[in-house]
Amino acid sequence: MSINRKEELQRIVNESFLQEERQKRIFFINGIFGVGKTWLVNAIIEIFAGNKLCDAFLKFDNPRDVSFLPDYFIKCIGNNIDENGKMSEFTINEISFQNEEFYNLLNKIKHNKPYDYETIIEDYFISNTSYFKQNKNNQNKNKLNNSLDELLTRNSEKRMLFSTGRVLAEALIVDIISNFFPIDKTHNTLQSYRDEGIRKKILITFDNFDSISISILDFLFKDLFPLAFNLKFSEFISQKFTSINNDTKVSDLIEFRIVIATRQKAIEHYRTQIEDTLKDYVSELELIPFSREDIEQLLNNVGYENTNIEQVIRITHGIPCILELWFESKKYEDNEENEEILFRLTNDRINKYFNDYEKEWLRIASHLEKFDENLLRCFPEMNKNYKEVWNFFTINNDLTEFIGSKKDFLTIKSLIRYYLHQIEPENALENKSTIRKIENLYNTVDNILKDLNNKQRQILLSLSYFKNFDITYVVKNFLQSDLHYVSQFVQTHPNLFIKNQYTYSVIDEYRNKLMEFNKYWDQEKYEEKQSISAKTWELFKNEITTKKTRLEKELDILQIEEKDLLKGQNENKHTIESKQNKIIQYENELIVTRRRINLYAVRNYIRKAGFCFVLGLFIIFISLFTDSIFKNSFSQEALSTLNSFLQILAILFGFCGLLYSFKYIFNKTRKREIEKLKQKINSIETNKEKEQMEIKQINEEIAIAQNRIDYINEKSKQIMLEISELNAQLRENFV
Structure with a gap:
């Protein structure tokens, strides 16, 4: 080398x-x-x-x-x-x-x-x-x-x-x-x-x-x-x-x-x-691995001219340290066992500077087609420090390479993947199956989340813990996020959320997948979040139940008050009827009394007496000139009869005048009785006015009571509607 x-x-x-x-x-x-x-x-x-x-x-x-x-x-x-x-x-x-x-x-x-x-x-x-x-x-x-x-x-x-x-x-x-x-x-x-x-x-x-x-x-x-x-x-x-x-x-x-x-x-x-x-x-x-020509030259130099070059390349990939290990393994007869030893030593070299945690991260990532930091979070070995793990893979670009136009995904390089997979633990198939399951689930969920930013993703995943949710209450007691932001997010994504009568829900198809994903995403926090979501419902239910109980008590109080008011209304109506009957009686008494007092009216009798006396005198005066006036028109007998009639008529009017004069004198002597009648009239009118005033007051009370009854009826309708809504909300439970 x-x-x-x-x-x-x-x-x-x-x-x-x-x-x-x-x-x-x-x-x-x-x-x-x-x-x-x-x-x-x-x-x-x-x-x-x-x-x-x-x-x-x-x-x-x-x-x-x-x-x-x-x-x-x-x-x-x-x-x-x-x-x-x-x-x-x-x-x-x-x-x-x-x-x-x-x-x-x-x-x-x-x-x-x-x-x-x-x-x-x-x-x-x-x-x-x-x-x-x-x-x-x-x-x-x-x-x-x-x-x-x-x-x-x-x-x-x-x-x-x-x-x-x-x-x-x-x-x-x-x-x-x-x-x-x-x-x-x-x-x-x-x-x-x-x-x-x-x-x-x-x-x-x-x-x-x-x-x-x-x-x-x-x-x-x-x-x-x-x-x-x-x-x-x-x-x-x-x-x-x-x-x-x-x-x-x-x-x-x-x-x-x-x-x-x-x-x-x-x-x-x-x-x-x-x-x-x-x-x-x-x-x-x-420094790059040896090329095919370099390997052939090296094999020739050390006396391995007849070696299968393809096998050497497959095993060593031209990496000098693995070539040295390969040459060392050729000294022994059991090639299959030597090959396993060689792969194990190669794995040791790959993992030379990594601690046990980093080795496990690399093993898991080698089974992933591609990954980002969110997928890494789904594995128990990386959940708590997934950002650090992602940084580890990003920094170690000898192990990984970015893929995709946005370079937001990494993959383990094929060479590293090849050597890591040659030496697998005994439960490799089971582990690989679990890793694949998590990856497939993540890819499915990623299709749901792909158009969302990280904040929106976290909100959706958190809301999926609820079968139904009241935005205000869940934000306050579970998400602890910005209410306006969450509300706007939910309302502007009808492709993710369903509007119920009083609550929202994540679409069932998505929620089931998201909940399964949350088991890996939140790891040990999954059970805790489920418990918190259940407690959130209990808190909400208790709050609704408390409010409902308060409204029911308020409704009972209003209904009792309405009953009392209606009873009072009936009593007032009976009182008014009684007082109206009294007023009628008073009016009848007034008519009779006024008639009696009119009998003692002096001015009328004087006028009538005077009229009778004047008319009698006028008739007497006429009778004095009857003969001279009608002597040519009537006979003496007729004139005598006319004079007799006029005299009788004059006497009659004179008698009437005397009668009215007598009544006048009689009434003038009955002043005390007339005064009593006047006092009686005043008393009757006073009582009548009192009754009328009381009727007016009672009518005002009836009007006030009726307004209160109308308010109670309207308020009762509102309360019953609220109670009905609260019952409906209780039927839309969170869990």
């Missing part, structure tokens, strides 16, 4: 020593598992050290075995090359001092702020600090800064805790200067080395870069790179260099060569992390 990577090795060496403006100083070595990245890194160290192409090398690898960044530095600091070309220890006084300061600081926080100490342990622990937690770490740093403000009185303490990478990067530079630029009689200042053009070359390698945490990535891209290639000595914070010009850069004394080996396409993921001023220093090299 070494022969086949000679070109790549030579390219890195050549690009490291081109003319100044064309030199490459940061090398990314990419490639899938087993293509020789680690071998190439070790070969680079061997060539650079063996040929004295560097003055010191630092190899960073296997961060899972250490805890904090300063501790990691201590373990990874390498050797330097002495004048005789031998390896000698690289003294790390400044790094050791900062490491000691860091642990003293931790102990100080542990004793004074134990809660903050736990936060630091969680977020600064290298092996547990992932890409997924980066934003959370930044938030925690801000909280810690405020919480520890009084405890950390020195700026150096805060800087060590919150800018650990920068402190260590500066410490590394200081130790390099201490090792290679001593102040002596020959060189009494650092500037003298610069003036003489003395520069030291430091090789830093990062192998297994995929397993390196965000703490080291921050150190590399944000702290070491800018310091190593761009910053001036005057820009150091923890150290002051008075023996060198302010405008002198670190790179004027120290040439860094940084080699990073990763399964991922590093430039693709880390390009944004690299400052624009450094991009010209970057070189990327991708």
Whole structure:
């Protein structure tokens, strides 16, 4: 394999020593598992050290075995090359001092702020600090800064805790200067080395870069790179260099060569992390599996000319490490067993940097045609941290590739899938069946959810826990979301929801599928949500029942009041009838009394008496001239008869006049009796008016009572309608 990577090795060496403006100083070595990245890194160290192409090398690898960044530095600091070309220890006084300061600081926080100490342990622990937690770490740093403000009185303490990478990067530079630029009689200042053009070359390698945490990535891209290639000595914070010009850069004394080996396409993921001023220093090299011609040549070189080339390609896919395993297996007779061992070792190589959880994620994903983070959530192994799992697959692009025009789905690369499926656990068929079932269910549900955004999807899945639901009540007690948003979503999606009389429902066909999907989507929360939905119905039912009971009581009270009012109305009507009868009696009495009092009216009798006397006198006067007036017209006998008639008539009128005069005198003597009659009339009229007033008051009471009865009737109808609606709502239960 070494022969086949000679070109790549030579390219890195050549690009490291081109003319100044064309030199490459940061090398990314990419490639899938087993293509020789680690071998190439070790070969680079061997060539650079063996040929004295560097003055010191630092190899960073296997961060899972250490805890904090300063501790990691201590373990990874390498050797330097002495004048005789031998390896000698690289003294790390400044790094050791900062490491000691860091642990003293931790102990100080542990004793004074134990809660903050736990936060630091969680977020600064290298092996547990992932890409997924980066934003959370930044938030925690801000909280810690405020919480520890009084405890950390020195700026150096805060800087060590919150800018650990920068402190260590500066410490590394200081130790390099201490090792290679001593102040002596020959060189009494650092500037003298610069003036003489003395520069030291430091090789830093990062192998297994995929397993390196965000703490080291921050150190590399944000702290070491800018310091190593761009910053001036005057820009150091923890150290002051008075023996060198302010405008002198670190790179004027120290040439860094940084080699990073990763399964991922590093430039693709880390390009944004690299400052624009450094991009010209970057070189990327991708190691690929051997081609068919390479494999044939290799087989011929090692004496396997007659080997079935197709079988070798099927088993190894041209991956160098698997080819080595294949050659090793050919030493044994049992080819079938050897092939199984080879596949198992290949699986181990694929999973080399993954923990048990990550291995299980990969195994499950290998059986999925395609997946997104929502599908990953449906598996118990990934449900709680599905976003972190999705990030894991997104970052590890040696395992996965995006598919679809929107690039919203991933799939495991066919090569990785092939090797993973060669070694399956005993219950593989059962597991595969379960995985397929979940995938098929997700695809079915995804067709229902495809036009919805994530928020709407979550609302629909939550509402599917209810057979029926009242939007307002469910939002308040179950969804705890924005009422207007949920209401608008439900009302504008008649393809998903049915409007019942008082509630809504998810269409049964969809609800059944969504509920089955929820078992996987919510996992252990499924039973809890079912219980909450049932409790939500119980709360709603109790609230409706309480309201119904209150309305029924209110209706009973109104009906009792109406009954009392109707009884009062009847009594008032009887009272009015009685009073009206009394008034009639009073009016009859008034008629009789007035008639009696009219008999005593004096003015009428005087007028009548006067009229009779005048008329009698007039007749007497006429009779005196009757003979002279009618002597020629009547006979003497007739005239005598006429005079007799007139005299009788005059006497009659005179008698009437006397009679009326007598009555007048009689009435004038009956004043007391007349006064009593008048008083009686007044009394009768007063009683009559009183009765009429009472009738008026009773009529007003009747009108008021009738208005109240009308209101009660209307209110009773409303209450009965509400009770009917509440009963109907109770029939539309949620569960």
